[in-house]
Amino acid sequence: MPKIEELINEIKKLKKEKNAVILGHNYMDYSVQLVSDFTGDSYDLALKKTDAKIIVFAGVYFMAEQAAALNPDKKVLSPDPNAGCSLSDSLDPETLKRYKELYPNAPVVLYVNTSIYTKALADYIVTSSTAVKVVKKLNSDVIIFGPDANLANYVERQTGKKIVKVPPNGRCIVHANYTRQLVELARRKYPNAILMAHPESPLEVLQAADFVGSTNQMIQFAKESKYNEFIVATEIGMINALQLKVPNKKFYPLVTTESCACARCPYMAMITLEKIKRSLEEEIYEVRVPLEVAQKAKEAFERTVRLLE
Ligand code: 13P
Ligand code: SF4
Structure with missing residues (x-):
């Protein structure tokens, strides 16, 4: 080799x-x-x-x-x-169509972790860095949101809107394993570190976190923070990005590959x-990607960018 x-x-x-x-x-x-x-x-x-x-x-x-x-x-x-991706695999276009029939007036907001065929049925496409902002701006109190149930719970908390989860229990196989207990263990091991968590983590972890954000938002936060040590509640590859972009600070994964195979996203x-x-x-x-499908997904994406401007 x-x-x-x-x-x-x-x-x-x-x-x-x-x-x-x-x-x-x-x-x-x-x-x-x-x-x-x-x-x-x-x-x-x-x-x-x-x-x-x-x-x-x-x-x-x-x-x-x-x-x-x-x-x-x-x-x-x-x-x-x-x-692939466990989230993307958990929502197919047919399931989403059924929810749209049940809630015809609710805008459909999809997390970026979905297939392009499902995205073509969305009104808005969000990422972990934009989900809360987009849902807050929408002129509706009921929103169809999928496929990540943890992110949906977080958005519900932050916006006070009714979030209809589609599917009810979509999960990232990495973040779904994080618990309050793991946070407490890590805090004991690294007493000088603060906790950054990705919003795909369960609510109990997000509530215990000092900062919640997407992978890029974590980099930005670490750069600007007065703290020098961070426990990172997200996929372990993120430690590489943090070390490359914020070389003067220290980062510890919440879960290591020694403690759980789930630390690394297999995909x-x-x-x-x-x-x-x-x-x-x-x-x-x-x-x-078929032209018509690409066009619809692009429209939903551009509509989202305009809403955020
Ligand atoms: P980011 O949008 O924060 O990069 O996350 C993508 C992802 O797949 C998280 O598991
Ligand atoms: Fe999907 Fe892997 Fe990201 Fe989890 S870590 S959301 S399984 S790509």
């Missing part, structure tokens, strides 16, 4: 030859973050504009699908199209340097 440095150099060469960029999610492995032209949370990555001909999306499949829908003139490649972990290299070399796997 080629050494990591060799792989990184080969990927950099291929990017130049092919006029390609790599967009990497904050949860990517450290080596993948090193070859990424841009790293960020799902919101930033969705808005990213590029002159390159090819986008290799180093993230899970729904993110690559979204990039393909928003950049129809580019070739978008997924290094591994089997990199994010499927994106490796080898697969990125192959993807660029052979220009596989191209993500194609």
Whole structure:
């Protein structure tokens, strides 16, 4: 197997030859973050504009699908199209259609972790950094929201609106494992650290947190905070992004790979340097989204951006 440095150099060469960029999610492995032209949370990555001909999306499949829908003139490649997401898999278009019939006047707000076919049925598409702001701004007291039940509970708390969860129990297989007890253990182990939590975590963890936000919001918060040590309640790859972008501070994962296999998202972990290299070399796997589906999802996304302006 080629050494990591060799792989990184080969990927950099291929990017130049092919006029390609790599967009990497904050949860990517450290080596993948090193070859990424841009790293960020799902919101930033969705808005990213590029002159390159090819986008290799180093993230899970729904993110690559979204990039393909928003950049129809580019070739978008997924290094591994089997990199799914438990949230995205928990909501299909037919289920959402049934809820829309039950609550015909309620706007549909979908978390970005959904397939492009489900997104095409949404009025608004939000990320963990925009969900509360969008729901607050909507002129309705009842909102259909999916697929993350933890984020839905958090939005309900923050906005006081009635949130109809679709499905009732959608969960991220990583964040669903976090408990108040784990927080207490970590606080005892790291008495000088404060707790940052991703809103996909259960409410009991969010209530115990000193800061709740998306992966990018965590980076920003850590940079600006007067504190120097942080317990991080999100996927363990995030520690890489924090160390790269805030090198002068210390970050401890709430759950480590030694204590639970759930610390690492198995889908994010499927994106490796080898697969990125192959993807660029052979220009596989191209993500194609039917034009009509892409157009509807794009409209929902743009409507959301306008609402936030
Ligand atoms: P962010 O939007 O905060 O990047 O999170 C995406 C995700 O998949 C969280 O598990
Ligand atoms: Fe999906 Fe959770 Fe993995 Fe994020 S961490 S991609 S929400 S399974």
